[in-house]
Amino acid sequence: MRSISLYVHVPFCRRRCSYCTFYHVPHIADFESRFVDALLTELEAAVREIDSAFQFPTVFFGGGTPSVLNPESLDRIFNAMDPYLKRGAEITFETNPEDVTSALLDDLKARGVNRLSLGVQSMDVKGLRRLGRCTPKVNDRAMGLAVSHFDNVSFDLLLGIPDVSPEALEGTLECVLVYMPQHFSVYCLEPGGVMQRDVEGFFDAVDPERSADEYLHVCAALREERYGHYEVSNFAMPGYASEHNRVYWCGADYIGIGPGAHSFLDGERFCNVPSIEQYVAGTQETRGGTRRYEGRSEEERILEGAMLGLRTSAGLSLERLSCERSVVDDLVIRRLARFEADRLVLTDRGFLLLDEILLRITRAA
Ligand code: SF4
Structure with missing residues (x-):
């Protein structure tokens, strides 16, 4: 049986973070069901195109902010992917600390989610304000709930945040390590490079040398706590490296659904149009996806x-x-x-x- 992983892109966010360069749109509750219609149409079309029996060994809900979806949308998405799920599949769900409640985590667990990713980013009040994120108190509550509900939890951290001193970074490390999540994803802010859409001049204040120093410091600190540094930005306790991430890095097949999603099938890359309007209209029109072939030399x-x-x-x-x-x-x-x-x-x-x-x-x- 062929293994093909699934990435589900949920483009909605409650508000925009200052550093964001990912495709996302404001969450409009009335529009959510139309988005899910399009998502399921795309999934059906993708399944039709695969000409042999297959299973999803991993599924990743990313965003945007998947945790803004209402229970009805989650029912529809999980029901649609259920027939293709491999037994014991790794199912990761990205959450925003502000959305995390005991009820949400119980609900995700009951649906089969077995890996939770939480966008902590920092525990410094000035840094979080600069990023346009929640307060350290909200983060702290969410981290506690995450590790008490799941035994496979990943925290995202951001480095190089303007106004965050080395002492404040140390404070962040101390706070997050109290919870000993199984996994960390650590990203450096860099002017230019991947994060180029600098809408509010946020990146003008980012110092790449300081980002690099912080990266080296965090790598050493996490290693000391016995997290294995298994990829540029990823650290895991033994046995907890993300299976879904491995799919990307070892060149295995995956399909991505949603407007900002990419797919890799039979050695070829495809991408969707990062526009929710075009995505919804396009899937209605073709009863398929809006996937485009990305040729490479x-x-x-x-x-x-x-x-x-x-x-x-x-x-x-x-x-x-x-x-x-x-x-x-x-x-x-x-x-x-x-x-x-x-x-x-x-x-x-x-x-x-x-x-x-x-x-x-x-x-x-
Ligand atoms: S939650 Fe993520 S996708 Fe949404 S605005 Fe913030 S960084 Fe961007």
């Missing part, structure tokens, strides 16, 4: 293959490197990488320079 495929390997602690097989040996040796001498058996594995410093390293090892090929 041979060079892009090579770069992507190297990137997927190097971003994880499994590293990249030396056999797959066709650059001069001196290029790789230089990375090791500069402590940006190390050899593990026949693989090249990046260090924390190397992860910070992943893009530059990729260009060096593929350019020299």
Whole structure:
């Protein structure tokens, strides 16, 4: 039986965070059912297109903010995906601390969610204000509820937040480590790069050097608490690395539904139109998805293959490197990488320079 994972993009947010560059729209309750109609139409169409028996080994609800969905919408989505779920599938649900209540978590658990992701970001009051997020008190309550309801919990943290001192970052680490979640996802704010849509000039105040220092500090602190650093931004206690994330990094098949979703099937990439209006209208019109093929050149495929390997602690097989040996040796001498058996594995410093390293090892090929 073929394994194909599922990503469900829920684009609604109650308000906009200052640093946000993800596709999202304000949550309008009256529109929710039309969005779910489109989502289920897309799922049906995606299932029709797969010509062999398959199961979802992992499902990930991301956003936006999936925790804004009402119970009726959740009923419809879970019922639709239920026939394809593999027994024991990892089902992750992203939540916003403000939405977290005991009732919501009981409900998610009863539906089969077995991994909860919580957008904590920081425990510093100034930092959270700067991000346009909730207060530390709300975060604290949500963290307590999360770990008391689920035994597989991930907290998201943000680094490089303007106005957050090293002491305040230390305070955040102390607060979140009280709960000992099984997993952390840690992202650095960077001017430019991935987060480019700087609507309010938020990123003008972001200092990339400070983000990098904080990253190295957090990597060391989490390692000390015995979290394994298994990917650039991800840390887990033994046995708790995200199965869904692994699907992305090892090049396994997944389908994404929702306006901001991407899919990877049979070695090819597809993406949806990041516009809820076009998404809803498009799925009605075609009774299918709005998925578009994302062609890649041979060079892009090579770069992507190297990137997927190097971003994880499994590293990249030396056999797959066709650059001069001196290029790789230089990375090791500069402590940006190390050899593990026949693989090249990046260090924390190397992860910070992943893009530059990729260009060096593929350019020299
Ligand atoms: S909750 Fe996430 S998607 Fe929504 S505005 Fe904040 S960062 Fe963006």
